[in-house]
Amino acid sequence: MRAYYSDHFVLPLPPGHRFPMAKYRMIREGVAQGVVSVEFHEAAAATDGVLALAHHPVYVDQVSRGVLPERVQKDIGFPWSLQMVERSRRSTGATIAACRSALEQGVAVNLAGGTHHAYADRGAGFCVFNDAAVAARLMQAERRVKRVAVVDLDVHQGNGTASILANDDSVFTLSLHGQNNYPFEKERSDLDVALPDGVTDDDYLEALEGALSQLMQRFVPELIIYLAGADPHEGDRLGRMKLTLAGLAARDRQVFALGRQHRIPIAVAMAGGYGKKIEDTVAVHVQTISIAAQYTSNIV
Numbered sequence: 280m281r282a283y284y285s286d287h288f289v290l291p292l293p294p295g296h297r298f299p300m301a302k303y304r305m306i307r308e309g310v311a312q313g314v315v316s317v318e319f320h321e322a323a324a325a326t327d328g329v330l331a332l333a334h335h336p337v338y339v340d341q342v343s344r345g346v347l348p349e350r351v352q353k354d355i356g357f358p359w360s361l362q363m364v365e366r367s368r369r370s371t372g373a374t375i376a377a378c379r380s381a382l383e384q385g386v387a388v389n390l391a392g393g394t395h396h397a398y399a400d401r402g403a404g405f406c407v408f409n410d411a412a413v414a415a416r417l418m419q420a421e422r423r424v425k426r427v428a429v430v431d432l433d434v435h436q437g438n439g440t441a442s443i444l445a446n447d448d449s450v451f452t453l454s455l456h457g458q459n460n461y462p463f464e465k466e467r468s469d470l471d472v473a474l475p476d477g478v479t480d481d482d483y484l485e486a487l488e489g490a491l492s493q494l495m496q497r498f499v500p501e502l503i504i505y506l507a508g509a510d511p512h513e514g515d516r517l518g519r520m521k522l523t524l525a526g527l528a529a530r531d532r533q534v535f536a537l538g539r540q541h542r543i544p545i546a547v548a549m550a551g552g553y554g555k556k557i558e559d560t561v562a563v564h565v566q567t568i569s570i571a572a573q574y575t576s577n578i579v
């Protein structure tokens with residue numbers, strides 16, 4: 280299985296910044312040590328033309344030149360730098376590459392990405408470009424697939440993805456998220472499942488099963504982009520859910536089993552994870568990649 284990385288494009292952050300930048304390098308190291316069948320590839324940068332498949336060209340230009348309105352830059356939560364631009368382009372490029380690879384080999388992963396709070400014309404919540412929306416549109420533009428589903432299991436609603444793809448019947452957006460969590464004003468996905476605070480493994484897995492079966496009744500995708508957020512974990516600072524590491528393994532297996540059963544390739548992006556202990560977050564992500572690797576040869 281191929282894994283695309285961009286963690287060596289480090290985005291400079293002020294001391295004490297709450298974004299866990301180190302997690303991406305730790306994920307790559309954890310996968311290198313623990314998952315045998317993974318090939319690492321550096322991600323290429325997404326170009327302006329590709330980003331414009333899901334973003335307004337004016338926004339892409341403002342990001343590139345560092346002339347975003349102050350409020351938008353503040354909502355993104357990162358100070359502007361050339362490295363921020365390059366990192367965001369590479370992370371989007373990694374989801375694109377993972378989609379192409381998944382279509383050939385069944386499963387592939389982006390060791391970052393899942394930046395689902397980015398809208399067509401503005402970023403927010405540590406998200407600059409919406410990698411899933413860009414990659415879905417590009418796979419269609421390259422005539423590789425017609426129908427894509429974004430299965431977003433990060434704890435936060437995929438509001439940017441829902442907004443960008445709101446009037447696009449060729450991409451199905453599914454978001455399973457915490458009803459009381461950020462973003463407090465939610466968008467409408469094709470299927471939203473809002474869960475209460477403190478949800479545990481059994482209730483979560485039952486909700487996911489129902490959501491995936493509804494997805495398959497309403498829409499048969501040729502490619503799934505899976506945002507495997509680590510923030511539903513019980514040790515997360517922001518997640519407000521109580522899933523165990525074993526519960527999250529069962530979550531991942533449900534998604535990959537669906538892919539295998541229906542022969543749908545799956546590209547995985549990491550999305551969020553803000554563990555009180557960063558090692559817990561990394562363990563959840565590495566576990567997802569390990570489970571993904573087991574499914575590679577079984578899907579297509």
Ligand SMILES: [Zn+2]
Nearest residue numbers: 433434435551
């Ligand atoms: Zn999140």
